[in-house]
Amino acid sequence: MRAADAFVKALEKEGVEVIFGIPGGAILEIYDALYDSNIRHITTRHEQGATHAADGYARASGKVGVAFATSGPGATNTVTGIANAYMDSSPIVVFTGQVARSLIGNDAFQEADITGITMPITKHNYLVTDPKSLLRIVKEAFHIASTGRPGPVLVDIPKDVSQADIEFEYPSKVELMGYKPKYDGHPMQIKRAAELIMKAERPIILAGGGVRISNAEKELTELAEAIPAFVVTTLMGKGSISEYHPLCLGFVGMHGSKYANYALSESDLIIAVGCRFSDRTTGNTAFFAPEAKIIHIDIDPAEIGKNVRVDVPIVGDAKKILAQLKKVIHYKQRKEWEDKVKDWREKFPLKYSKRGFKPQFVIEKACEFFPDAIITTEVGQNQMWSAQFFKVKYPRQFISSGGLGTMGFGFPAAMGAKVACPDKEVIDLAGDGSFLMNIQELATCVHYEIPVKIFIMNNGYLGMVRQWQQLFYKERYSATCIGCEKVSFENIAKGFGAIGITVEKPSEVMDAFKVVKENKDVPVVVDFKVDFQANVFPMVPPGKGLKDIIDGD
Amino acid sequence: MVIDMRFTIAVLVENKPGVLARVASLFRRRGFNIESLTVGTTEREDLSRMTIVVNGDEKVLEQVTKQLNKLIEVIKVSDVSKDSVERELCLIRVNSPPEKRGEIIELTNIFRGRIVDVARDSFIVEITGDEDKINAFIDLMRAYGIKEVARTGKVAMVRGGKQ
Numbered sequence: 001m002r003a004a005d006a007f008v009k010a011l012e013k014e015g016v017e018v019i020f021g022i023p024g025g026a027i028l029e030i031y032d033a034l035y036d037s038n039i040r041h042i043t044t045r046h047e048q049g050a051t052h053a054a055d056g057y058a059r060a061s062g063k064v065g066v067a068f069a070t071s072g073p074g075a076t077n078t079v080t081g082i083a084n085a086y087m088d089s090s091p092i093v094v095f096t097g098q099v100a101r102s103l104i105g106n107d108a109f110q111e112a113d114i115t116g117i118t119m120p121i122t123k124h125n126y127l128v129t130d131p132k133s134l135l136r137i138v139k140e141a142f143h144i145a146s147t148g149r150p151g152p153v154l155v156d157i158p159k160d161v162s163q164a165d166i167e168f169e170y171p172s173k174v175e176l177m178g179y180k181p182k183y184d185g186h187p188m189q190i191k192r193a194a195e196l197i198m199k200a201e202r203p204i205i206l207a208g209g210g211v212r213i214s215n216a217e218k219e220l221t222e223l224a225e226a227i228p229a230f231v232v233t234t235l236m237g238k239g240s241i242s243e244y245h246p247l248c249l250g251f252v253g254m255h256g257s258k259y260a261n262y263a264l265s266e267s268d269l270i271i272a273v274g275c276r277f278s279d280r281t282t283g284n285t286a287f288f289a290p291e292a293k294i295i296h297i298d299i300d301p302a303e304i305g306k307n308v309r310v311d312v313p314i315v316g317d318a319k320k321i322l323a324q325l326k327k328v329i330h331y332k333q334r335k336e337w338e339d340k341v342k343d344w345r346e347k348f349p350l351k352y353s354k355r356g357f358k359p360q361f362v363i364e365k366a367c368e369f370f371p372d373a374i375i376t377t378e379v380g381q382n383q384m385w386s387a388q389f390f391k392v393k394y395p396r397q398f399i400s401s402g403g404l405g406t407m408g409f410g411f412p413a414a415m416g417a418k419v420a421c422p423d424k425e426v427i428d429l430a431g432d433g434s435f436l437m438n439i440q441e442l443a444t445c446v447h448y449e450i451p452v453k454i455f456i457m458n459n460g461y462l463g464m465v466r467q468w469q470q471l472f473y474k475e476r477y478s479a480t481c482i483g484c485e486k487v488s489f490e491n492i493a494k495g496f497g498a499i500g501i502t503v504e505k506p507s508e509v510m511d512a513f514k515v516v517k518e519n520k521d522v523p524v525v526v527d528f529k530v531d532f533q534a535n536v537f538p539m540v541p542p543g544k545g546l547k548d549i550i551d552g553d
Numbered sequence: 554m555v556i557d558m559r560f561t562i563a564v565l566v567e568n569k570p571g572v573l574a575r576v577a578s579l580f581r582r583r584g585f586n587i588e589s590l591t592v593g594t595t596e597r598e599d600l601s602r603m604t605i606v607v608n609g610d611e612k613v614l615e616q617v618t619k620q621l622n623k624l625i626e627v628i629k630v631s632d633v634s635k636d637s638v639e640r641e642l643c644l645i646r647v648n649s650p651p652e653k654r655g656e657i658i659e660l661t662n663i664f665r666g667r668i669v670d671v672a673r674d675s676f677i678v679e680i681t682g683d684e685d686k687i688n689a690f691i692d693l694m695r696a697y698g699i700k701e702v703a704r705t706g707k708v709a710m711v712r713g714g715k716q
Contacts (some may be wrong), residue, residue: 302622
């Protein structure tokens with residue numbers, strides 16, 4: 001059998017339903033084989049869009065996302081998407097075409113050393129040098145991407161390998177000497193953790209993206225109720241518990257609420273689950289929760305003790321460990337602590353000025369109008385406002401580029417999420433700067449009838465950078481004005497064949513939302529011309545501890 | 554920042570192309586300092602063994618070990634800094650004018666080295682041992698004028714029955 005045909009058959013065996021990609025010379029053979037397959041292929045308009053879409057698909061569905069690209073520039077265009085998936089532990093497999101083996105190393109046309117380039121941003125990668133190893137590698141790639149701490153895997157397939165003749169023998173299991181993720185938490189550590197929980201007077205759960213990856217939202221909520229403990233989440237952890245749950249304090253860190261940051265800072269026990277204590281979450285670690293003991297549950301042992309000191313490490317799968325923990329602790333009321341947190345909550349709610357046309361208003365209203373929508377965000381102010389004001393109800397509802405902070409992620413990710421969940425409304429809460437970075441995918445959405453909605457908080461600036469310039473660089477607005485308030489996204493949307501709406505004032509917001517809702521099957525771009533001065537507050541200034549969080553205007 | 558502490562770790566890896574690049578890339582990316590690195594075959598054809606001397610404190614050692622373990626092709630990482638046999642091989646080309654030859658030969662014998670090449674005005678001396686011994690010998694040779702030094706980097710194995 002032609003290796004390319006065997007390869008596509010292997011993807012079918014892996015249950016791949018959809019591939020995002022762009023064909024080209026070195027991957028032609030595989031695209032030829034794909035012609036006979038039932039796997040859906042969505043031709044994006046840029047390879048970065050393909051990898052982000054695969055990532056968004058993976059995050060929304062829990063399945064492995066798949067992207068294709070050709071050699072050279074096709075492959076190098078996937079790099080940002082791969083790095084993004086790596087930082088947020090998203091399971092994607094990227095297959096790239098490569099020049100024929102005889103040409104590798106000769107600087108052939110469209111040759112790039114993509115395995116060399118992606119080595120530090122993939123969980124693992126392969127250059128297939130022997131056609132006989134192709135199917136084994138496909139099997140391993142899906143296994144590695146989706147197990148343990150998930151992450152992107154890249155497989156580079158030379159053209160002559162895909163043209164070779166091989167037997168179709170798809171391996172049933174994977175044998176990797178050096179890869180055996182550990183799922184069961186150590187019983188002794190679980191016992192020690194339970195003891196700490198029972199002793200704690202001010203316990204708090206810090207939930208990260210690992211909770212979603214492990215599908216442990218139910219277990220996390222049950223443990224929180226059983227202790228009881230308040231829950232704060234990282235940006236990636238949004239959705240670990242319903243944000244309407246009384247124990248949920250929402251997201252924490254640089255732009256988290258004051259009450260969430262105070263609660264985390266003053267706790268005496270942090271139960272961290274599937275989070276890596278990133279600098280955006282902890283603030284200056286020298287001042288991080290000084291009185292707290294830390295229990296750190298994570299599947300990746302390398303995360304434990306990497307950024308903060310840990311008292312009880314538990315390596316394993318969050319879902320299992322949380323369930324086990326719940327069994328060995330019992331309910332203990334901590335009235336004083338509860339009252340204190342409630343007090344903070346009442347005193348320091350998230351707020352914004354209601355004068356003019358504020359982006360926060362748009363997001364707050366979107367949350368009221370589309371409470372069940374899957375939300376993706378771009379990166380910057382739009383992302384932080386979304387994290388603050390869009391209250392998430394269910395797991396996998398909030399999709400955002402956390403670790404890498406990739407502008408241009410939200411829209412293609414929304415496309416991937418919509419493909420994964422066609423029955424859900426999917427909204428990209430965007431900024432003008434970010435949306436422009438992958439705007440070409442509007443063509444894809446229109447062509448394939450993927451009706452995602454894009455809400456642009458259009459302030460004509462690279463807003464978050466502008467905010468930093470205002471606060472920390474003496475209002476010297478170097479290079480951040482991009483003039484998009486003059487751009488007609490309405491006309492651009494129409495030009496692509498989508499619906500475009502311009503909204504100039506708060507009173508028009510609801511009408512626009514109604515149009516969005518009525519047009520279920522068409523991509524809609526809504527350009528909200530919001531006040532450009534709006535900033536994200538509260539904020540932990542760089543270098544400060546979480547307790548030093550400040551209010552703004 | 555100068556860190557005095559050093560660790561020697563033995564890394565058992567799959568004998569495949571690209572593994573060395575992966576390990577080296579990890580050290581570069583995470584900002585770990587390699588003092589020396591050797592790679593060689595083992596008792597098993599499909600496995601290679603790297604011996605890496607790393608600069609850093611306990612925290613660095615912990616991260617190096619954990620990060621290496623995350624590489625799919627790494628089978629086992631062990632700290633062989635303590636209670637182990639450590640050896641390095643060194644070739645030294647040293648000036649050997651006729652009146653100094655006797656001294657150099659004598660010193661070489663004391664260090665249980667060997668003269669492996671004799672030219673008109675220089676020797677190549679081969680010496681093995683732990684790092685201190687080799688450093689001491691090199692120091693002694695300086696007096697005669699060293700022309701070239703090639704060191705293999707360290708290999709190490711824990712003493713006794715344990716692995």
